[in-house]
Amino acid sequence: MTIRDGDGTGTDGVDWDAAAASFDEEPDHGLRDPEVRAAWAERLRDWLPERAGDVLDLGCGTGSLALLAAGQGHRVTGVDRSPAMVALAREKLAGRDAVFLVGDAAAPPVGEERYDTVLVRHVLWTLPEPDRALRHWRDLLRPGGRLVLVEGVWGTVSPVGIPAGRLTALLAPLGGRVRVQPLSGDRTLWGRDVDDERYAVVAVPD
Numbered sequence: 001m002t003i004r005d006g007d008g009t010g011t012d013g014v015d016w017d018a019a020a021a022s023f024d025e026e027p028d029h030g031l032r033d034p035e036v037r038a039a040w041a042e043r044l045r046d047w048l049p050e051r052a053g054d055v056l057d058l059g060c061g062t063g064s065l066a067l068l069a070a071g072q073g074h075r076v077t078g079v080d081r082s083p084a085m086v087a088l089a090r091e092k093l094a095g096r097d098a099v100f101l102v103g104d105a106a107a108p109p110v111g112e113e114r115y116d117t118v119l120v121r122h123v124l125w126t127l128p129e130p131d132r133a134l135r136h137w138r139d140l141l142r143p144g145g146r147l148v149l150v151e152g153v154w155g156t157v158s159p160v161g162i163p164a165g166r167l168t169a170l171l172a173p174l175g176g177r178v179r180v181q182p183l184s185g186d187r188t189l190w191g192r193d194v195d196d197e198r199y200a201v202v203a204v205p206d
């Protein structure tokens with residue numbers, strides 16, 4: 001698959017610029033339903049550090065999780081390959097302590113900045129070298145910082161995604177503590193029942 005730089009086509013081959021306008025229509029994307037939004041806010045409060053800090057949201061999309069993190073007092077930097085997604089995220093977080101950049105999640109354009117949390121939802125599985133991306137994200141953390149990775153395996157006929165077992169194996173070389181939280185059983189997060197594998201990993205590398 002060809003990866004084109006500087007446009008909204010992800011490494012998954014999806015034209016995310018074209019998808020941006022309707023992206024928030026899915027309950028777990030736009031978090032428009034107060035019950036769904038509250039469920040994600042509660043999870044995020046558990047996954048993010050108690051003390052407000054700097055969160056790097058990679059593949060941030062329209063900024064729905066970034067908005068929740070900002071609402072909990074964190075300063076957010078969002079990075080997405082799709083300029084259309086970034087434009088929507090900027091709009092959604094206007095007036096908040098947040099900046100959004102167009103760039104590759106695997107090599108975010110953040111220079112020497114370091115973060116308390118690198119947050120990535122539904123993006124890692126699309127990256128061609130997830131092990132390399134994880135190492136790079138670890139290097140973007142301040143001492144004691146954490147990776148919050150929300151991933152899954154979607155579909156039954158031709159499933160796509162990354163199983164929790166594979167992700168934890170990829171994290172093993174980074175050492176430290178890894179907590180896996182299954183999310184499939186909580187229908188409020190998705191706005192419906194789901195029976196595929198969905199989970200979050202909170203990793204505090206050495």
Ligand SMILES: C[S@@+](CC[C@H](N)C(=O)[O-])C[C@H]1O[C@@H](n2cnc3c(N)ncnc32)[C@H](O)[C@@H]1O
Pocket residue numbers: 008009010011012016017028029058059060061062063064065079080081082085103104105106120121122123126127
């Ligand atoms: C399924 S959406 C998830 C958006 C957001 N993380 C969320 O959970 O609402 C995938 C997002 O990742 C972005 N993306 C895909 N590949 C990327 C890459 N290599 N670098 C940066 N963003 C990427 C897409 O543009 C899209 O906004």
